[in-house]
Amino acid sequence: MTDLIAIGTRKGLWLARSDDDRRTWTLDGPHLLAQEVAAVSIDARRPQPRVLAGIQYGHWGPTVMWSDDLGASWQETDHGAIRFPEDTGAALARVWQLRPDSAARPDVVWAGCEPHSLWRSEDGGATFELVRGLWDHPHRPTWEPGGGGAAIHTVLPDPATERVVVAMSAGGVYVSEDGGGRWEPRNRGISAGFLPEEPEYGQCVHKIAVDAGDPERMYAQNHGGVFRTDDGGRKWTSIAGGLPADFGFPIVSSPRTAGTAWVIPLVADMQRVPPEGRLRVQRTRDAGETWTASTAGLPDGAWTSVLRDAFCADDADPTGVYLGTRDGCVYASADEGETFTTVAEHLPDVLTVRAARIP
């Protein structure tokens, strides 16, 4: 078995491999040089693992490419994998998220994009269809762009049901219980400091994650606040107590241990640097009641930040945790975020990191 990390940066994609249970890593790249890779996924459900990349050429626009030989060659669909229907008058600006569905739906891949749109593929990511139920939602014209753009940046299909959860900046969390047909906002309890009242929707959620033990339990890292829901998003409560800062971009949950999640706090609102310049991962084992800091192997004097998709977990045992920084460093933990080793340094700014164990 090999452990693989896909590292999407502002100027290309790197792959890192470990054949000794995530102790040492070999870096391979750049692939897709000079292209911004804002979304990447490793689809390990296929006989040959597929690396899917949402890329953006500076001049030539966005597209989705894939490699079935771990980066040796890349393919894309002639007419574009993600292509707005003519009647929408819209054009794809950026792919923010590529999310393979469950093993039981082996060819289904979801994409979250800018402008705010959700897409579903039934052919492993070669072509996608716009999810009209969300595109036609009456709220859509009032969704605002976050600082990074008008993006659906989180897509969470529930493997056991037809539930799909999405999060967007700045529209908040929306949930469909019928596979994408009907959608409702679920943001109660989440404040929005940039708005005068707590709204039904419009919150600037940065990332959400589902608990391993209970699909009704989710965690949210917002623009100013860390929250948990225990009822599928109908009510959220703050779990930011005990954190050195309530701002940050990513939040990651354990794929195998209930109650376990990680965040990387940044001092906010304007600074957006690690507290005291000390890059740290905060872990909870009790669904956000308490947090402990992990700093071993992470740099001191680090005034960088970690973006919303540059933090992830693998599904090995024990869980691996991975993060990439805007100053081009990647760190890996093989012990559930206790200690970290350096995978890469001096890459372009890291936009996304994904990891998987492959044959």
Place this chain on the structure above:
Amino acid sequence: MQVVLPGVLADLAGGRRELDVDPGGATLADLLDTLAGQHPLLGRRIRDEAGQLRRFVNVYVDGDDVRYEQGLATALRDGTQVHVLPSIAGG
């Protein structure tokens, strides 16, 4: 008509930087439609799916930037030469 491509797009047109294209109409849009029909990937690099020129792609018809002419409606003449160039962008 002759279409001149930057080197970075040549692979999408069979490795050629200069293409002879029958525009199938009188405007730049007609020419680009024909080109996209022959080379869909090339077409997507130049225009988005709504048909608009990408922001950092410049197209010149006989040396004139079409943004200061009639855009995609710019008329073609016999022997027109169309240049596709990356704009100044990046970093």
